[in-house]
Amino acid sequence: MLDSTDTRLLAALQANAHLTAQELGEMLNLSPSQAGRRRQRLETEGYITGYAARLDPARLGLAVQGFVQVQLATHGPEQSKAFARLVRSRPEITSAWTMTGEADYLLRVYCTNLGALNTLIHDVLLSHPSVARVQSQIVMDQLKQDAPLPT
Template sequence: MKHLDDTDERLLALLQTDAQMSAAAMSKILNLSASQISRRRQRLEDDGYITATVCKLDAAKLGLSVQAFIQVQTDAHTKETHSTFLRLVKTRREITGAWTMTGDADYLLRIYCADLTALNRFTQDVLLPHPSIGRVHSQIVMEQLKDAEALPV
């Protein structure tokens, strides 16, 4: 990977704040021409620094009022257990984030549901009966203080 200069880092920080910001608007902030901004952005995409441009949605407006983190401990640590669990993660829309972990939990899931009843149904009907899962521990988000999607560039 090529080294990022200060302007590249500032451009990436701006794009994480608003990926739809025009090159003209960014050029005023970064003191570069709009064409220079466009070329830099294209290079950052080509070099793999920018992997996607997405829209961030408001969960509450979509009727998803409950966010939870669920720690999952598997029954066994085999390749089959992992692949079976990975299929579950990829097919359930409620799971919006998933990580393998060190410590007591093997996985950490971020879940969005309409309400507590839906979260309970997901836990009882999907997670607990799954053959790979031995134990789950849920934590419901009371208030999100900071969105951790932007990287510290």
Template structure:
């Protein structure tokens, strides 16, 4: 991967819908050269996919929270069962395993505080693999989700 590839990746992180013409202009390459580089990075799996960034507020999603989950026991059955549950919850937009007190960190979006409460009280806490749940509600996001640091 060279400096031009990194510049291409940085541009696509900012605006993934750039045409080959726009990429070529940005990289000082012909559109076909830019398209070939993008295609190669896609084929290599460096570019894993593209998606639209949606405005949560315009979709009625007014509460973002991070939910820490501590498991009752650490075994394959609990893990599989809990991850199956997480997979069924559209409010959970990301899930990480952690070191420390919490076993999982969930990033969730809900319509409102009542919906967040219902998610925690009615879906997460009743699960037999869940010992404890702690949530932090996002008040503001001064830095938006950014792309990966390149070069």
């Protein structure tokens, strides 16, 4: 069970994962050791699943961000497993969701250019035996960056 101090700690770490126990303690009106123990408990209990750096896609040469909807031709455990293996093997697919509605999957992709996106769609996704249809949307501008989860 999370209390208000836990939720404030989680919000602070989402904003800046580099906060020290001293800094967290000052923010939360706790001693550094209490803040450190709370952070460790939240990690152990799975509320905090890891820490990562946010990278700038443009600085890395990833000029095209897109969302790709994928509809499978047939639905079964083997087709789903095979498609999931493909998704996990492709670094340009940064996240993937199973969906309700017309599309079975929604993929978020980053590519260096339109040619690389075309290759991903035609040579990788559409050539997979389980895939029937692919529809892509290219991001023109991102109005809100990936935000912290509400706590």
